[in-house]
Amino acid sequence: MTTAWLKAKLAGGGARSQLDLALARIATLPADDPFSALQQVSEWLDGRASSRPAELDTAQEAIELLDQAARTRYRDATRRYLRMRSQMSEDSITACSDAVEGCLVRLAQRYQSHVALLRVNAAKQTLSKDVLVRAAAGGIRACASVLKWSYLRGRPCRIGVWADLCTLLVAAEVVGGARNPVALAPGSRETSVEREFLKACLLAAAAPDRLAPEQVDIAERLAGYCAGDATLSALAEPFHTYWIDLEAGEPPGQVDPATLPPGRGRSFGMHSGERLRRLEHMVEADRLPHTAFGVDLDKPQVLATLAHLEQRWLVTAERVARTPPTPLAA
Numbered sequence: 001m002t003t004a005w006l007k008a009k010l011a012g013g014g015a016r017s018q019l020d021l022a023l024a025r026i027a028t029l030p031a032d033d034p035f036s037a038l039q040q041v042s043e044w045l046d047g048r049a050s051s052r053p054a055e056l057d058t059a060q061e062a063i064e065l066l067d068q069a070a071r072t073r074y075r076d077a078t079r080r081y082l083r084m085r086s087q088m089s090e091d092s093i094t095a096c097s098d099a100v101e102g103c104l105v106r107l108a109q110r111y112q113s114h115v116a117l118l119r120v121n122a123a124k125q126t127l128s129k130d131v132l133v134r135a136a137a138g139g140i141r142a143c144a145s146v147l148k149w150s151y152l153r154g155r156p157c158r159i160g161v162w163a164d165l166c167t168l169l170v171a172a173e174v175v176g177g178a179r180n181p182v183a184l185a186p187g188s189r190e191t192s193v194e195r196e197f198l199k200a201c202l203l204a205a206a207a208p209d210r211l212a213p214e215q216v217d218i219a220e221r222l223a224g225y226c227a228g229d230a231t232l233s234a235l236a237e238p239f240h241t242y243w244i245d246l247e248a249g250e251p252p253g254q255v256d257p258a259t260l261p262p263g264r265g266r267s268f269g270m271h272s273g274e275r276l277r278r279l280e281h282m283v284e285a286d287r288l289p290h291t292a293f294g295v296d297l298d299k300p301q302v303l304a305t306l307a308h309l310e311q312r313w314l315v316t317a318e319r320v321a322r323t324p325p326t327p328l329a330a
Contacts, residue, residue: 018055018062026069034073034080035096038103041070045106056114060131063110067138068185070103074145081152082214097153104146105158111139112164115171133177136168137193138184143168144200151208151216163249169197170246198230199223201268204251205242206312211305218293218305226275226313232268240269241315273314280306 025044029037044066077100085093114135118128143165150157172178172193181190202223208216233240244252247264282288283302293302 018058019065022062022065026065029069029073034077035099037073038070038077039099041066041073042099042103042106045103045110048110056117056128056131060114060135063107063114064134064138064184067107067142070107071145074100074104078149078152078217082217085213093153097149101146101149101158104142104149108139108142108146108164111135111142112168115139115168119171129175129177130182132175133172133180133193134182134184136172136177137182137191137196139168140165140193140196140200141184141191144196144203147200148203148216148220151203151211152213154209154213157251160249162251165197165200166244166246166249169193194232195227198227198232198268201232201242201244201252202227202230202270202313205268206309211308212301214298214301215305215308218302219309221293222276222279222305222309225279226270229272229275230268230270230313232266234263234266236267237269239271239315240267241313242269243267269315270313273310276306276310276313 025040029040077096081088081093081096088096112135115132118132118135143161146158146161169178172180178194178197179192181192183190199220200223203220206219206223208219211219231237231240236243242252242254244250244266245264246266252268279288280303283297283299283306288297
């Protein structure tokens with residue numbers, strides 16, 4: 001599907017050479033070594049010249065194509081790490097981690113550069129809202145993957161990643177596109193900037209420091225599955241258990257919303273635990289694919305993670321009944 005989509009894009013010729021080059025490079029990626037493949041993508045991103053405003057549409061498509069190829073290898077690298085880490089030396093683990101995080105960070109930086117360029121040139125040319133929103137969504141997804149890899153390794157979050165996440169969300173909010181549906185790859189399921197941001201927030205709210213690496217991987221998949229039941233609001237909604245200060249550059253927490261300066265706070269949470277309960281039933285009834293949750297479907301591990309997330313993500317009916325919505329801007 002990707003090849004057919006790209007050939008259609010390349011039919012325009014000329015400015016589409018960036019896509020042609022991206023496809024040629026992807027074809028050379030090693031199929032059996034995801035870490036080397038990610039390192040190669042990093043080197044290509046380092047070697048790419050900064051995009052000019054007139055080229056951003058094509059440059060964005062080229063980065064999305066590289067991102068799609070990298071995500072396939074990123075998932076494979078995660079599976080291999082979880083399966084083999086007990087047999088790997090610390091040096092090998094560090095080298096693999098550097099390859100994964102290095103690629104994700106560079107992808108996030110490239111998306112951020114597109115957002116920044118579009119915002120700076122908004123007064124000089126018609127702002128391409130669609131490109132900005134796609135770049136913001138792709139950047140947030142890459143940043144969230146950096147977070148996940150830090151959690152897998154049991155390390156502190158990379159400095160600046162939450163500031164980057166919040167900056168990208170605000171950029172999309174400013175143009176009114178945070179909730180606009182976007183497809184980050186040809187044929188992929190639609191998402192939005194806000195949905196990708198909520199995935200990162202839900203993963204952070206899962207208290208990943210209390211989870212085994214395999215459970216972190218499960219929690220990330222569940223965050224993606226449940227993000228459709230979560231909402232982000234400038235109000236302290238009754239069913240919202242967490243808040244984030246968009247200017248503080250810090251992860252979300254269970255804080256007093258009255259302490260957040262006007263306009264800076266967002267609350268988030270899930271409306272219902274129905275998805276979690278339905279998944280729990282499917283796991284118990286052996287109705288999920290063998291690889292639905294990573295390397296292997298470890299039922300006790302998945303059920304334990306579901307129980308943990310239900311405690312972290314949901315609020316009780318009693319609290320909802322007695323807590324009216326209040327503005328976060330005091």
